[in-house]
Amino acid sequence: MSMLLKKLFLLGIIFMSAGDLYGGNLISRQIEQNDSFYDAGTYFTSLSDLTIRLTDNNIYGDWNVAILNEKDEYVDIPFIITDYRHCVITPFDETIKKISRREAKKIYNESLNRDFFQLKVTYTASDKNKDEIYLKWGLVPSRPIISNVIFIANYCDWDWEYDMIYPYGDFSFDIYSENANYFNMYVSNDSVKFEVVHPRLSR
Known part of the structure; x- marks a missing residue:
């Protein structure tokens, strides 16, 4: 393989790797609730809105939010888009209340004595790159x-x-x-x- 082909080959690998990295890091892992920021792995217990942001404000695409049901399938739930960079999930939406009572799968955390719902937040960019995060949301009261x-x-x-x-x-x-x-x-x-x-x- 000539030196020129080797350089082109290496550049191709670099560009592909950069594309994969960029495509897999569209959504910020810092979630806002009550004016504070938490890691996406946090168990959210407050009955307040969750705000999810993009890592780059110059990315354009579509949000989607779904909740895990008893059949281990994700069902789409409503969310609010203040602008294309933000996605807000509110616990007071009537559809979310209905689904969480009747269909959503409750995942029990023994150390917190709490049942949580699992949310999947997906962002699909205009160039078809996609990213998703999973959140644990405690909408129901803790076990008495x-x-x-x-x-x-x-x-x-x-x-x-x-x-x-x-x-x-x-x-x-x-x-x-x-x-x-x-x-x-x-x-x-x-x-x-x-x-x-x-x-x-x-x-």
Whole structure:
């Protein structure tokens, strides 16, 4: 192989490698939420918008956002484009709420005691180069933790035997669930008919 051909061959490899690198790094791995920036591998637990940006403002193309469902397939969800450089995903979109309740696959993180949804954000540039990132989004409240369970019995002096079978007293407990606004408690006096009560939440 002549020296000229070798140089052309090496230049071709360099250009192809640069093209692959450029094509695989279209989306910034720094995600904005609540005016702060986080790595894309972060588990996002705040109910706030996620803003995804491009690494180069001179790139033109199309965004796409999808959520993983129970069939391990990605379903497109709505997003907001403020301009071609930004993609915003909001948890308050009604379609996202509906899909997350009925179709989306929940991935449990034991250390965070939280179920997360997996998002796939894709950007396809006008030159057909494509990049995608995966995000973990905790839209649902964390699994509740019950603590400080206390039952203080109030015995009747005149019927101890009845009290042993049907104890009467004051029952209390604390419950914590991040991002929860309320919870339902089912109570019954006869173990058959239950009614729903809404305990007061302390902040």
